[in-house]
Amino acid sequence: MSISNIIKSIQDIMRQDVGVDGDAQRIAQLVWMIFLKIYADKEAELEFVQDDYQSPIPEALHWENWASDAEGMTGDELLEFVNNQLFPGLKELQDVESGTRGHIVMEVFRDSYNYMKSGTLMRQIINKINEIDFNSSENRHLFNDFYETFLKDLQSAGNAGEFYTPRAVTQFMVDMTNPRLGEKVLDPATGTGGFLKSSIEHLMKQANTAKERKIVQESIMGIEKKQLPHVLAVTNLILHDVDIPNIRHDNSLSRPIRDYSVKEKVDVIVTNPPFGGIEEDGIQANFPASFRTKETADLFMVLILTLLKEDGRGAVVLPDGFLFGEGVKTRIKEKLLEECNLHTIVRLPNGVFSPYTGIRTNLLFFTKGEPTKEVWYFEHPYPDGQKSYSKTKPIRIEEFDLEKHWWNNREENEYAWKVSVEDIKTHNYNLDIKNPHFEEDELLDPSVALQNYKESLERVKATKQCLVDELSAIVKGV
Incomplete structure (x- = not known):
């Protein structure tokens, strides 16, 4: 499936969620989720080229530990994790300094919100996002083209x-x-x-x-x-x-x-x-x-x-x-x-x-x-x-x-x-x-x-x- 079709299907799924009201909220919801996937793919690349790379994100909050498994958390369990662990954890990362990767994550999540009310629909969206590999030069190029349309x-x-x-x-x-x-x-x-x-x-x-x-x-x-x-x-x-x-x-x-x-x-x-x-x-x-x-x-x-x-x-x-x-x-x-x-x-x-x-x-x-x-x-x-x-x-x-x-x-x-x-x-x-x-x-x-x-x-x-x-x-x- 093309990236534009993936994003379109994500937006269609999101429209079914009663908690997301209007285009602006849909865009804000989609953005923080895509950011985390892009960040995870970037960290995977850094871990490959840097033997001593240390992620500023706690292990339990890594994308691959809660989002990458298509059969993983869903429904109320996923919603509870996102609202009560993921967001509080990323808003208050420990021991991060200005100008670091950890500080970037904190700034991104400082005023971000999860608007979705259905953990089942959220799981469907996460699985769609996982179809995109942002370390692939072809996928990145295609996403750049979509990004212009998205803006x-x-x-x-x-x-x-x-x-x-x-x-x-x-x-x-x-x-x-x-x-x-x-x-x-x-x-x-x-x-x-x-x-x-x-x-x-x-x-x-x-x-x-x-x-x-x-x-x-x-x-x-x-x-x-x-x-x-x-x-x-x-x-x-x-x-x-x-x-x-x-x-x-x-x-x-x-x-x-x-x-x-x-x-x-x-x-x-x-x-x-x-x-x-x-x-x-x-x-x-x-x-x-x-x-x-x-x-x-x-x-x-x-x-x-x-x-x-x-x-x-x-x-x-x-x-x-x-x-x-x-x-x-x-x-x-x-x-x-x-x-x-x-x-x-x-x-x-x-x-x-x-x-x-x-x-x-x-x-x-x-x-x-x-x-x-x-x-x-x-x-x-x-x-x-x-x-x-x-x-x-x-x-x-x-x-x-x-x-x-x-x-x-x-x-x-x-x-x-x-x-x-x-x-x-x-x-x-x-x-x-x-x-x-x-x-x-x-x-x-x-x-x-x-x-x-x-x-x-x-x-x-x-x-x-x-x-x-x-x-x-x-x-x-x-």
Whole structure:
């Protein structure tokens, strides 16, 4: 049976369980179970190559001792074991230190739950999972392909869609920032690990020895606030031969900006910070007064500018609202242009993040250490004959060949134009600059016209929120 059929049959079994309510819970349930199987297969590999390997997991909790026997525990006995021994044991492993395999297991299970009520159905699912050998290169390759589809399915599971950035976008951003062997790469809003996975693949092409491959593993770092994407990211990296994924389960914004030392700064940051989110009041106090706001993406931009080394390179996904926003957004853009060379903004069309959001997004590329003199814009076109992207017709990496061919030999064309920093300052740091080659009087497709109307409403809402934030800050300062 193919891996996609195995997963589909698991989901069908899980739908019969009264304890699992909705897609989000089904995904969370499946993820911790698959994580344990992947972890067990990885340990089997380590035991084979390391004579002195010691598992941090107690013997009784090893997958092979409670799950691998198809005729083993089932029904109430299995349910009692999972709820009263497995979960408590993995949440409170003894004598584990940060940065170890045991610590990874604890972090994965810290906020994980068993939603299933039927031990009989659980046994059926476990037996299906046991059909996959994650040490098999063929099975691993097939599961990687399924993993991409699995992440897309998150988009229909409520707010879980916020975890997913299209693979083509992550790969393009990593390709253009071009991490090099020995450089530290960070994603402070890791999600399911797409940017880190692309970074590993990019760096592994430069690694020719076991020592260099170890350097790559130690160069990749992430931070993720939410439990489900954190587990997915850890699993993703283990599948890509990272023995101990360095992905902290934490809120990147919860630490005061002033506390970061020079040693903690990194060479490359590639990320898609959550936008439209609202942070709690206490988080704002971690930032300088002039940059305090509840808007998550704005705070992440301040954090990114803090964490980049001199000559460090950043690539960030941001909505149009950041480009034209005022108030705190203006001050952040001023800081960005003064401290960094914002050399490129790739303007993505509608539907790239469909169906999660129809908001237009942009890819900002910058280098820290020198002020911006001019900003190049590139408007990414739809493929011929296509008027939008969708779940079944997503953006493809081949489409970015246009930008790649233009990148190192820049000339204005129907997609590309440049704007001086003086012009940007004159317009109060508004970066929302339209393509001058676009004919405004062209007859718009009705769906595009409707989207433009929706975007106009978003602009009004964003401006209103900026004013509210400003007034709130003034009131608090009185």
